[in-house]
Structures are given as C-alpha cells and as structure tokens.
Amino acid sequence: MxxxxxxxxxxxxxxxxxxxxxxxxxxxxxxxxxxxxxGGTVTISGFGTFLVTRRAPRGGRHPRTGKAITIPSARVPRFRPSRGLKAAIR
Structure with a gap:
C-alpha cells in the first residue's frame, strides 16, 4: 500500500x-x-509503539575497494507492533 x-x-x-x-x-x-x-516513544494503543534505538558501531567493508571500515553508531527508528496488530495479521 x-x-x-x-x-x-x-x-x-x-x-x-x-x-x-x-x-x-x-x-x-x-x-x-x-x-x-x-528522543521519546510514540505509542498508539492497539497498533504499536514507535521508538528510537541506538545502533552500535560495527565493522564493514567498502564495496568498491574491499577495505575494512568502521560504520559509526546511529539513532534509528523502530516499530514494535502490539499484540492486537500481530493477532490481526495472523
């Protein structure tokens, strides 16, 4: 949709x-x-919760050169569905 x-x-x-x-x-x-x-969370009853989490720094490789790089930490949005939403999908 x-x-x-x-x-x-x-x-x-x-x-x-x-x-x-x-x-x-x-x-x-x-x-x-x-x-x-x-930095807060947004909860919609019966639907789920939107929240921000911190992704830890991690290692990776540059796609062109293959050189090892460090990917920095980042704040990323997440969604946690409610039990009601999970049940409606099943």
Missing part, C-alpha cells in the same frame, strides 16, 4: 476530501516524527 492508497482510504472512510485526508495524514506523521526526534 502506498501513501496515495492510504489517503484514498482515509478520504472514503471519513467521507471527506482527499485534500483533507492528505493534511490529516501529514499531521499524523509529523506528530510521530516530532515525538521520535525528541
């Missing part, structure tokens, strides 16, 4: 325009992004 498909579903189910659905989706995603950017 792509963003446009999600906007169409939101517009249909809310009986609104695609423009309003796009603005609602943008606001929703912006809220999640801001919550994660500030």
């Amino acid at each position: 792509k963003r446009a498909d999600l906007v169409a579903i939101l517009a249909r189910d809310a009986r609104g325009s695609k423009g309003a659905a796009t603005r609602a989706l943008d606001a929703f995603l912006s809220g999640i992004r801001d919550g994660l950017r500030n």
Whole structure:
C-alpha cells in the first residue's frame, strides 16, 4: 500500500476530501516524527509503539575497494507492533 492508497482510504472512510485526508495524514506523521526526534516513544494503543534505538558501531567493508571500515553508531527508528496488530495479521 502506498501513501496515495492510504489517503484514498482515509478520504472514503471519513467521507471527506482527499485534500483533507492528505493534511490529516501529514499531521499524523509529523506528530510521530516530532515525538521520535525528541528522543521519546510514540505509542498508539492497539497498533504499536514507535521508538528510537541506538545502533552500535560495527565493522564493514567498502564495496568498491574491499577495505575494512568502521560504520559509526546511529539513532534509528523502530516499530514494535502490539499484540492486537500481530493477532490481526495472523
């Protein structure tokens, strides 16, 4: 499912325009992004939790030269689905 498909579903189910659905989706995603950017977690009951974790530095190889390199640590977003979401998928 792509963003446009999600906007169409939101517009249909809310009986609104695609423009309003796009603005609602943008606001929703912006809220999640801001919550994660500030180092917090975003929990949506019945859906799951978005959180930021730190990936440790690790070794790797440069793809062109084959030289060993160190990949630095990084903050990465993660999603942990709720039990209800897992059950709905099964």
